[in-house]
Amino acid sequence: MAGHSQFKNIMHRKGAQDARRARQFAKVIREITVAARSGLPDPASNPRLRAAIYAAREVNMPRDTVDRAIKKATGAGGGDDYVEVRYEGYGPAGVAVIVEALTDNRNRTASDVRAAFSKHGGALGETNSVSFLFNRLGVVRYPASVASADDMLEAAVEAGADNVETDADAHEITCAPDDFFAVRDALESRFGPPETAKLDWRPTMSVTLDEDRAASLLKLIDALDDNDDVQNVYANFDIPDAVMQKLSA
Known part of the structure; x- marks a missing residue:
C-alpha cells in the first residue's frame, strides 16, 4: 500500500504541476494577444510584445506556441477581446493586495475576485485604495x-x-x-x-505575519492565482523564515 500511495502522490503532484503549467501558458498567451494587438506584430517594433515573449520564455513556452498566439491575435477575427483591469483590496491582517487581470468579461472577473477576497478574510476596495503603498x-x-x-x-x-x-x-x-x-x-x-x-x-512597507494569518493570506493569493483572468498578484507582506518552514512542513 505504501508504494501505491506514493505512486498516487507522485501522480497528484504531477497533475498539479501540469495544471499550473497550463495556467501559466494561458496567462502568457493572453498577454501576447493584447500586446500583439496594441502595436505591430513584430517584437522588434513592439516593446510590450517583446516583454510578453520574455514571459513566455520564463515559463518554457515553445516558440511555435508563441508564434501561433501572435498569428491568431493579428489574424482575421483575432479571437477574444481582452481588457486590462486592476483590483485593489486588503487581505488578512490588513495586507494590501493588488490584482492585475486581462478579461473578456469584467463582471465575471470582478465577481470572482470579490468572492476570493471575501472567502479568505479580505475585502475588495476601490481603485487606488492600496496602490499608494x-x-x-x-x-x-x-x-x-x-x-x-x-x-x-x-x-x-x-x-x-x-x-x-x-x-x-x-x-x-x-x-x-x-x-x-x-x-x-x-x-x-x-x-x-x-x-x-x-x-x-x-x-514601501510590509506587514509581518504570524502562522495563522500567513496561512490565510497564502490561501487568498493561491485562489487569485488560480483564476484564469488574473495575470499578477502583489501584496505587502513578510513571512518570517521560521513561519514559512512550518507552513511548508
Missing part, C-alpha cells in the same frame, strides 16, 4: 556571473536605470516604468537576455 517599477534581473557589480552599475546608469542591487546570486536593476523598455534593451545589447524583466509593484 507601492512603487511602480521596471525590474531587470541578471545572474551575478554576467558582470562585476561595478560593470553592471556603470551599464545600468548609462542605460537610464535608477538603482542596482547586487548580491552573491544576482544583479537587480530598477528604473521608472517609462524607462523600462529602453533600460532592458540597452542591458540586453551588452549582457544578453536577462533572467527576468518586468514591470512590478514593490511595497
Whole structure:
C-alpha cells in the first residue's frame, strides 16, 4: 500500500504541476494577444510584445506556441477581446493586495475576485485604495556571473536605470516604468537576455505575519492565482523564515 500511495502522490503532484503549467501558458498567451494587438506584430517594433515573449520564455513556452498566439491575435477575427483591469483590496491582517487581470468579461472577473477576497478574510476596495503603498517599477534581473557589480552599475546608469542591487546570486536593476523598455534593451545589447524583466509593484512597507494569518493570506493569493483572468498578484507582506518552514512542513 505504501508504494501505491506514493505512486498516487507522485501522480497528484504531477497533475498539479501540469495544471499550473497550463495556467501559466494561458496567462502568457493572453498577454501576447493584447500586446500583439496594441502595436505591430513584430517584437522588434513592439516593446510590450517583446516583454510578453520574455514571459513566455520564463515559463518554457515553445516558440511555435508563441508564434501561433501572435498569428491568431493579428489574424482575421483575432479571437477574444481582452481588457486590462486592476483590483485593489486588503487581505488578512490588513495586507494590501493588488490584482492585475486581462478579461473578456469584467463582471465575471470582478465577481470572482470579490468572492476570493471575501472567502479568505479580505475585502475588495476601490481603485487606488492600496496602490499608494507601492512603487511602480521596471525590474531587470541578471545572474551575478554576467558582470562585476561595478560593470553592471556603470551599464545600468548609462542605460537610464535608477538603482542596482547586487548580491552573491544576482544583479537587480530598477528604473521608472517609462524607462523600462529602453533600460532592458540597452542591458540586453551588452549582457544578453536577462533572467527576468518586468514591470512590478514593490511595497514601501510590509506587514509581518504570524502562522495563522500567513496561512490565510497564502490561501487568498493561491485562489487569485488560480483564476484564469488574473495575470499578477502583489501584496505587502513578510513571512518570517521560521513561519514559512512550518507552513511548508
